[in-house]
Amino acid sequence: MQDRAEQDLIARAKAGDRLAYESLLASVVRPATRLAFAILEDRSEAEDAFQEAALRAWRRIQNLRREKPFQPWFMGIIGNQCREIRRGHWWHVLRLPEHFSRLPIDEDEWLEGEDLRLAVKQLPEDQRLAIVMHFQLDMPLSDVALALGISVPGLKTRINRALKRLRPALAVSDARTSHG
Amino acid sequence: MAEAKLRRNLNAVFDPGEDFPPTTLLMRTFAMLDVEPKPVRRGTRPLALVALVGFFLVAAFGLLELHVWNSQRSIPERQTPRTSGSLGSWAFGGIDMVSPTVGWNSSGVSFTRTTDGGSHWSDVAPPGLGNSFQAYYLDATHAWITRYLGSNLITLRTANGGMTWQQGTPVFAAHPSGGSPRIYFVDQMHGWLLLLAASGSNAAAYADVLYQTSDAGAHWQLAATNPAPRDWSPGKDTYCYQWCSVSFASASTGWLMGCCWSNQPDLRLLVSHDGGVTWKPQAAPRVSAKLSCPCSAEGPFAFDDRHAMVLIRSRNPYPALAGPSTLLVTSDAGDVWSIRSLPGEAQMIVGFYDSNHGWAIAGSKALFDSLLALEKPGGALPLYRTDDGGITWVQVRTNLVPLSDYLHVEALGFLDERTGFAIRSSIGPTEQLLRTTDGGRNWTVVGTQP
Numbered sequence: 001m002q003d004r005a006e007q008d009l010i011a012r013a014k015a016g017d018r019l020a021y022e023s024l025l026a027s028v029v030r031p032a033t034r035l036a037f038a039i040l041e042d043r044s045e046a047e048d049a050f051q052e053a054a055l056r057a058w059r060r061i062q063n064l065r066r067e068k069p070f071q072p073w074f075m076g077i078i079g080n081q082c083r084e085i086r087r088g089h090w091w092h093v094l095r096l097p098e099h100f101s102r103l104p105i106d107e108d109e110w111l112e113g114e115d116l117r118l119a120v121k122q123l124p125e126d127q128r129l130a131i132v133m134h135f136q137l138d139m140p141l142s143d144v145a146l147a148l149g150i151s152v153p154g155l156k157t158r159i160n161r162a163l164k165r166l167r168p169a170l171a172v173s174d175a176r177t178s179h180g
Numbered sequence: 181m182a183e184a185k186l187r188r189n190l191n192a193v194f195d196p197g198e199d200f201p202p203t204t205l206l207m208r209t210f211a212m213l214d215v216e217p218k219p220v221r222r223g224t225r226p227l228a229l230v231a232l233v234g235f236f237l238v239a240a241f242g243l244l245e246l247h248v249w250n251s252q253r254s255i256p257e258r259q260t261p262r263t264s265g266s267l268g269s270w271a272f273g274g275i276d277m278v279s280p281t282v283g284w285n286s287s288g289v290s291f292t293r294t295t296d297g298g299s300h301w302s303d304v305a306p307p308g309l310g311n312s313f314q315a316y317y318l319d320a321t322h323a324w325i326t327r328y329l330g331s332n333l334i335t336l337r338t339a340n341g342g343m344t345w346q347q348g349t350p351v352f353a354a355h356p357s358g359g360s361p362r363i364y365f366v367d368q369m370h371g372w373l374l375l376l377a378a379s380g381s382n383a384a385a386y387a388d389v390l391y392q393t394s395d396a397g398a399h400w401q402l403a404a405t406n407p408a409p410r411d412w413s414p415g416k417d418t419y420c421y422q423w424c425s426v427s428f429a430s431a432s433t434g435w436l437m438g439c440c441w442s443n444q445p446d447l448r449l450l451v452s453h454d455g456g457v458t459w460k461p462q463a464a465p466r467v468s469a470k471l472s473c474p475c476s477a478e479g480p481f482a483f484d485d486r487h488a489m490v491l492i493r494s495r496n497p498y499p500a501l502a503g504p505s506t507l508l509v510t511s512d513a514g515d516v517w518s519i520r521s522l523p524g525e526a527q528m529i530v531g532f533y534d535s536n537h538g539w540a541i542a543g544s545k546a547l548f549d550s551l552l553a554l555e556k557p558g559g560a561l562p563l564y565r566t567d568d569g570g571i572t573w574v575q576v577r578t579n580l581v582p583l584s585d586y587l588h589v590e591a592l593g594f595l596d597e598r599t600g601f602a603i604r605s606s607i608g609p610t611e612q613l614l615r616t617t618d619g620g621r622n623w624t625v626v627g628t629q630p
């Protein structure tokens with residue numbers, strides 16, 4: 001969506017124009033629901049999260065700062081919604097050791113399949129959101145930072161920490177041994 | 181390059197399928213927004229008319245003359261039907277006090293009930309309810325829940341305050357693309373379900389379908405499909421319900437109201453005198469062009485078999501930006517609707533508990549602008565009261581003042597001339613339930629929901 005056109009829609013939505021708001025929602029429904037699915041791993045709950053976020057965003061549309069894009073702001077809301085749903089599940093976030101490999105790692109080597117799913121699931125919530133938004137949904141770092149309410153350097157740090165946990169387990173295990 | 185591989189891996193692992201999100205998700209979401217709870221469903225009950233014009237400031241506290249409420253005074257429990265609400269995201273969002281002590285609270289993810297005036301809430305949800313449902317309350321013990329299960333709409337009912345639930349016959353909805361259904365019970369036995377049922381992915385194939393029950397929801401029968409004359413249907417918005425509400429004044433007489441407008445208000449009412457089987461258009465006055473649209477209509481709120489109200493208001497929830505609201509009243513079951521003015525240049529909320537007695541927070545846009553200043557909240561909110569159905573309004577001195585932590589009043593409703601409840605919230609999700617026992621002059625916090 002063109003920036004100017006989007007800002008026009010945002011202004012109209014702030015003035016109470018539901019159709020303008022619906023246009024904004026339509027532009028983010030795919031990335032937002034895919035983010036929710038990546039976090040919740042349940043299609044039905046991802047849809048619920050989107051609907052709930054849509055209601056919240058409508059109620060708080062006045063909080064969207066002037067000239068700020070809609071998508072990062074909405075992604076932040078749906079990220080929070082997913083957190084709340086996960087908290088409701090009493091899911092445990094298992095933290096991996098804070099020791100990371102300093103050994104040379106094949107930069108093209110990433111976890112795959114179920115290993116990757118489990119590793120992402122075990123990431124701290126903020127790192128998980130950052131990884132999904134930036135890598136899976138292809139959002140630029142600046143937008144992800146806006147969505148998560150942190151600086152770009154802070155986001156990079158968060159992503160780097162997460163990436164180290166998405167390498168094959170052997171490397172992490174070796175690193176722990178070598179630095180332990 | 182390495183990132184590209186990670187991206188591929190992530191997409192392979194967290195792939196919800198190409199058909200996700202379903203094409204109906206947006207439609208369902210828009211339908212939810214249509215009946216967005218802030219304006220419609222906050223009825224502290226038996227409040228028969230609750231129009232909440234969204235976010236605004238309130239705060240209670242401050243010392244005004246204290247009117248001690250005689251706790252021995254008998255306040256009959258109300259059983260006034262109202263329009264059904266929609267899902268809410270906040271725990272207090274769906275609160276409905278049906279007596280000074282008993283209330284229901286449906287947030288869409290939880291379902292609770294209080295018997296001590298709102299201080300404590302107990303979970304009364306039926307097992308396996310999930311987190312996407314709608315609730316309707318008739319009185320202290322009778323409530324209904326609807327939720328989609330596959331292609332069917334399931335209704336659950338309780339007659340004992342949520343201790344036990346019974347499921348009614350499923351209603352086929354083609355698929356759950358109809359958004360939030362409207363449910364309405366005029367008494368413990370007679371109810372109606374209004375659905376937007378689809379026969380395919382083409383929105384043009386959607387139909388408004390009305391079901392009726394006369395055994396408390398144990399069985400539902402199809403009453404009408406696309407009830408309006410072909411050339412008279414309201415609303416051109418694909419994603420909007422043609423008929424946004426169903427309400428009945430008795431087991432036989434009721435209304436469907438069209439409120440899907442883009443710009444100019446175009447009130448459309450259908451009336452039925454045979455329990456919802458046949459419908460005919462009912463004349464409604466053209467409301468003033470000074471309304472600040474996009475607008476929406478709420479109601480009709482039937483107080484008895486003759487008296488009802490409709491509120492037409494701006495969709496903008498901010499009083500400083502919204503225009504004036506308009507009240508339509510009838511005293512002959514809708515044969516003639518008359519326009520009533522509301523006090524002030526803009527109204528934040530309006531609530532009636534019968535056809536004569538109502539309250540409104542209303543004032544000039546400039547006043548609301550100053551009251552809503554986040555950094556420096558202003559003075560008391562302008563609260564008005566009418567005892568003659570909105571013909572005349574008098575201001576009530578109140579201690580409702582803006583607080584920076586709780587800026588918005590979400591709902592306002594009265595059980596009688598003295599006892600009322602209000603919900604106020606912060607910009608965040610925290611909400612407070614307030615109660616007055618002296619007609620709105622003094623408000624105290626009953627409970628806070630983090």
